[in-house]
Amino acid sequence: MDRVAARIGLIVLLAGAVFGQTNESTPKFLAADVHHSKSIMVPSMIGPSTDGDIYQVRYAIMVDLIRMAYNVDKDKVTDGPIWISMYRYDIKAKAPPGSTAEAKRLMLQSLLADRFHLVAHPGTVPVPGYILTAGRHPQLKQAAGTEQSSCIPSMPHPPEGASADNGPSQIITVTCRNVTMPAFVDVVRNLPRATRAQANPPIVDQTGLSGGWNFEFRYDVMTTRGENNEVFAQVFDEQLGLKLDPGMVPSPVVQVESMDFDPTPNPPNLDKYFPPPPSEFEVAEIKPSAPPAPGAFRPFEIRNGRVILTGMPLTFLVTLAWDLEDTELVGAPKWMESARFDIIAKTPEGVRIDAVRGPMDLEPLRLMMRNLLIERFKMKVHTEDRPGDAYVLKAVKPKLTPTSDPKRRAGWHDGPPYATKDPNLLNTARGRVITCTNLSLAEFARLLPGMDPSAFHHPVRDATGITGTFDFTINFERYAILASGRGGSMVFTPSGLGIIGGNDAESTDPNGKVSIYEAVSKQLGLKLELEKRPFPVLVIDSIEEKPVEQ
Secondary structure, three states, X not given: OHHHHHHHHHHHHHOOOOEOOOOOOOOOOOEXXXXXXXXXXXOXXXXXXXXXXXXXXXXXXXXXXXXXXXXXXXXXXXXXXXXXXXXXXXXXXXXXXXXXXXXXXXXXXXXXXXXXXXXXXEEEEEEEEEEEEEOOOOOOEEOOOOOOXXXXXXOOEOOXXXXXXXXXXXXXEEEEEEEOHHHHHHHHHOOOOOOXXXXXXXXXXXXXXXXXXXXXXXXXXXXXXXXXXXXXXXXXXXXXXXXXXXXXXXXXXXXXXXXXXXXXXXXXXXXXXXXXXXXXXXXXXXXXXXXXXXXXXXXXXXXXXXXXXXXXXXXXXXXXXXXXXXXXXXXXXXXHHHOEEEEEEEOOOOOOOOOOOOXXXXXXXXXXXXXXXXXXXXXXXXXXXXXXXXXXXXXXXOOOEEOOOOOOOOEEEEOOXXXXXXXXXXXXOOOEEEEEEEEOHHHHHHHHHHHOHHHOOOOOEEOOOOOOOEEEEEEEOOOXXXXXXXXXXXXXXXXXXXXXXXXXXXXXXXXXXXXXXXXXXXXXOEEEEEEEEXXXXXXXXXXXXXXXXX
């Protein structure tokens, strides 16, 4: 349904002239707070939330904002400044009462035109993709035309004769009945993969085969990575007699002509539309609880405006409330790690935590949780800068290829480069392949924590002294630090899984797994070294062991 809606939206777009031009009849938000997102190491878009009259999205790259405004897939947004897939923005807007979701989408178009001076137009451009053709002897059976059209993948399972413990191979069997070739190319783009790329290349049908067809094929899902279709090319050739070759294919797109990096200033009267967020729960109960069973961890729940946390260490609650990593909390008594608490709290009316689209938005809870802990545990805290361990990126013997197209959009994605034949990149069932395009080393350093959050507690500083932009691929194992014998241990943090200890980037995993540190060194000729840098920390001056009863 989403793909159908996207195509309908694109057809509507193609009937227009130039996007980014608004007139009196174009719906607009009454007011909007638009700004660059705060810097965090592992950002991910939150929203959009469209409940009531408020439209809100946080940590959104510009490509996401454009594709939401014009109801198209991300890979249909082309051209524009190289940064539109790199930097993130927050938008909180007030719509006229009773506005529909469709009206708010059009208001987002107006906002991008007014606040970023977006100019875009519909077009058809050749883009990297794949072409499906018929081989000499297609192994397909003509369908009778009476049965329902379908292509159904099975659940992944080990190869015949193998147990689930005999390796990472997981076979999927796809059974297609009465499927036309134009419909099949859409199926191929959405087949289950080991990783899903940010942009999925288009596939066009040039088989010349008309009507519906019956056929079946099998593939190992663990060999599929990101946007590369080479595994399917081999499977189709051997099992179906079809050819899937890389090539430039025409694609209807939204072409970005120009836009500003910085939004225009916010209006001065935003408080009129966006009152300060609530600072306290309506009601809250907090009480000590028994430690959970070894290895057990129960995440918090959000149900009908109630926040339920069970058996949580007090250190976790503090880092959650102040949005900290464990290394940013100083002066916590030892008992704070072992003491566990249950919390049941009711949020004020109108507070929404959107866990439907992307990650849960904890921001509305932090201030309320912070005030709850201060009140019940009689906490006294302050912030200050203290030196901490952080990584710096240095050049040793760089193995970098200058970018092939300096105008190409900068960024990175999971999966190997388009149309690569390198078997080391195509058959990495347990590793992670990341392809970087048109990146400077300063941007690479900034993005490194997002590529493996387990390996970094603080931002990485670029000290290579190398200018220019580069295209490169790195291949590593996430959490390889855990198996390297460096003493690192996995912990839960408000941001997800993290590693405490084990900061030796030179250590080698005895099991042969390559960490991101080693990948940067061996594959790029760079080096990650530890250094001391000042970072803000939260210092606990005093805290009571037992919460005050209410």
